[in-house]
Amino acid sequence: MSDSYDFDLFTIGAGSGGVRASRVSAAHGARVAIAEEHRVGGTCVIRGCVPKKMLVYGAHFAEDLEDCQKFGWTVEGKSFDWVKLRDNVLDDVSRIEDAYTDTLENHDVTIFKERAEITGPHEITLASGKTVTAKYILIATGAHPHLPDCEGTEHGITSNEAFHLDELPKKVIIAGGGYIANEFAGIFNEFGSRVCVVNRGDTLLRQYDEAVRDRLLQISIMKGIDFKFNTVFEYIKPCDDGGYFVKLSNCDEERVDLVMFATGRVPNTKGLGLNKAGVELGDKGEVIVDRFSKTNVDHIYAVGDVTDRVQLTPVAIREGQAFADSVFGPSDPVAVDHTCIPSAVFSHPPIAAVGMTEGEAKNSLGSVKVYLSDFRAMKNVVAGRNERSLFKMICDGDSGRIVGIHMIAPEAPEMMQAAAIAVKAGLTKADFDATTAIHPTMAEELVLMR
Numbered sequence: 389m390s391d392s393y394d395f396d397l398f399t400i401g402a403g404s405g406g407v408r409a410s411r412v413s414a415a416h417g418a419r420v421a422i423a424e425e426h427r428v429g430g431t432c433v434i435r436g437c438v439p440k441k442m443l444v445y446g447a448h449f450a451e452d453l454e455d456c457q458k459f460g461w462t463v464e465g466k467s468f469d470w471v472k473l474r475d476n477v478l479d480d481v482s483r484i485e486d487a488y489t490d491t492l493e494n495h496d497v498t499i500f501k502e503r504a505e506i507t508g509p510h511e512i513t514l515a516s517g518k519t520v521t522a523k524y525i526l527i528a529t530g531a532h533p534h535l536p537d538c539e540g541t542e543h544g545i546t547s548n549e550a551f552h553l554d555e556l557p558k559k560v561i562i563a564g565g566g567y568i569a570n571e572f573a574g575i576f577n578e579f580g581s582r583v584c585v586v587n588r589g590d591t592l593l594r595q596y597d598e599a600v601r602d603r604l605l606q607i608s609i610m611k612g613i614d615f616k617f618n619t620v621f622e623y624i625k626p627c628d629d630g631g632y633f634v635k636l637s638n639c640d641e642e643r644v645d646l647v648m649f650a651t652g653r654v655p656n657t658k659g660l661g662l663n664k665a666g667v668e669l670g671d672k673g674e675v676i677v678d679r680f681s682k683t684n685v686d687h688i689y690a691v692g693d694v695t696d697r698v699q700l701t702p703v704a705i706r707e708g709q710a711f712a713d714s715v716f717g718p719s720d721p722v723a724v725d726h727t728c729i730p731s732a733v734f735s736h737p738p739i740a741a742v743g744m745t746e747g748e749a750k751n752s753l754g755s756v757k758v759y760l761s762d763f764r765a766m767k768n769v770v771a772g773r774n775e776r777s778l779f780k781m782i783c784d785g786d787s788g789r790i791v792g793i794h795m796i797a798p799e800a801p802e803m804m805q806a807a808a809i810a811v812k813a814g815l816t817k818a819d820f821d822a823t824t825a826i827h828p829t830m831a832e833e834l835v836l837m838r
């Protein structure tokens with residue numbers, strides 16, 4: 389590689405995409421530096437997927453401790469200590485942050501723990517004032533929470549702060565109807581908070597299959613979560629006791645302990661010097677890239693949430709890997725396939741999906757066949773928990789090829805990862821039918837659907 393630059397690659401942002409891209413580029417022989425203004429690991433590790441999933445586990449014990457009585461167990465004096473869980477989660481986050489840092493250092497990646505901005509075609513300036521040059525620049529700066537426009541938004545928190553609360557709110561309002569709103573509604577509700585989810589539209593989790601999201605709504609209401617649809621925040625005002633008065637359109641003012649915004653995430657491109665570098669941005673401020681994650685400027689690439697393609701960790705990682713292999717690897721450039729990406733919502737119970745919803749299939753295929761399994765998990769039957777699971781398989785009516793699978797069930801994301809391989813591989817309903825069930829499981833419903 390050229391010695392006329394300080395580095396072959398400078399990555400801005402040490403999150404899921406940036407860390408993978410930097411480590412693999414270094415393994416290909418590139419001289420790599422990375423800058424991180426917050427903490428190595430990025431959103432997923434520090435304030436996203438990882439601590440969120442730990443809270444989901446912690447929250448689920450509330451139901452397990454209730455249900456275990458029907459299985460003959462008596463647990464006396466049970467109580468919940470939020471601060472203990474919070475601190476254990478934060479400790480583990482620090483452990484993973486260290487592991488990410490070690491991985492980079494073991495690959496001889498130079499880490500700058502400070503903000504970086506592009507100040508010339510190949511020049512990056514760090515917050516300390518230090519300037520470095522690089523042959524290639526990778527923008528992997530992720531996204532930040534979007535706050536709606538209303539009086540007093542500064543009194544609300546976002547998912548960033550939710551992991552650090554000193555105490556649990558007795559009453560919390562969560563704005564938004566997407567991933568974060570539904571996941572945190574489940575978490576707070578299981579911990580005993582009164583939760584109200586407020587959505588400006590009439591649909592939760594719009595991208596998921598209607599039957600599955602309707603089931604989540606029904607179960608969430610049954611568990612005690614309140615929902616308000618087609619309403620927006622008018623104001624949030626602090627009250628004397630440390631809580632807030634909240635006014636929603638068409639509703640009376642109410643007092644809550646906490647307001648949380650979960651209203652989408654905006655690409656981190658402000659103040660990065662992208663205009664000066666001539667990098668083209670889209671309407672939401674996202675970096676526009678081609679299928680190889682290259683911007684309109686030949687030596688500047690972008691991966692992950694900052695490109696606003698699919699805001700998921702495994703996608704950012706794949707994009708980072710493909711970038712490193714394309715630019716520094718021995719073989720031809722590789723493009724990430726963004727089709728048929730499985731996903732999950734870690735609500736209570738969770739949702740998981742891959743491929744087309746029934747509506748999408750009907751709009752794009754000539755004929756569609758839908759198979760359903762609506763059942764109560766054995767554990768819930770014994771526990772007396774009236775919570776039904778739903779599996780839905782969408783097939784091309786002509787070929788029998790499975791084009792989508794949708795589930796809401798305990799452990800649905802674990803089952804979906806395996807099922808998604810079959811859908812991605814283009815298998816048919818007949819292939820599933822030819823597979824013997826594992827009994828007794830929930831997953832066997834996948835091969836028994838009629």
Ligand SMILES: Cc1cc2nc3c(=O)[nH]c(=O)nc-3n(C[C@H](O)[C@H](O)[C@H](O)COP(=O)(O)OP(=O)(O)OC[C@H]3O[C@@H](n4cnc5c(N)ncnc54)[C@H](O)[C@@H]3O)c2cc1C
Pocket residue numbers: 400401402403404405406423424425426427429430431432433435436437438440502503504505528529530531547568656660691692693694698699700701702704734
């Ligand atoms: C609450 C929550 C839960 C989530 N749960 C899941 C989940 O269960 N599964 C899933 O797949 N996805 C989940 N996601 C999404 C996932 O976290 C993101 O898609 C993923 O982290 C994107 O990776 P990235 O590398 O693009 O960006 P990030 O991981 O956000 O990393 C970007 C990094 O760049 C740094 N940075 C920004 N600007 C600069 C600068 N100028 N200089 C230096 N550093 C800078 C930031 O501090 C950040 O560390 C969740 C997100 C949130 C918020």
Ligand SMILES: NC(=O)c1ccc[n+]([C@@H]2O[C@H](COP(=O)([O-])OP(=O)(O)OC[C@H]3O[C@@H](n4cnc5c(N)ncnc54)[C@H](O)[C@@H]3O)[C@@H](O)[C@H]2O)c1
Pocket residue numbers: 535536537563564565566567568569571587588589592593650651652653698699700731732733734
């Ligand atoms: N399990 C997972 O994989 C997981 C979990 C959390 C987050 N994520 C990723 O992070 C992203 C961000 O999560 P999120 O829940 O914030 O976003 P989201 O896109 O899932 O949901 C945003 C919600 O906010 C609403 N909204 C948007 N603008 C609004 C406004 N001005 N006023 C009121 N409501 C508004 C939308 O209608 C929608 O219901 C997700 O899109 C997802 O890609 C993934």
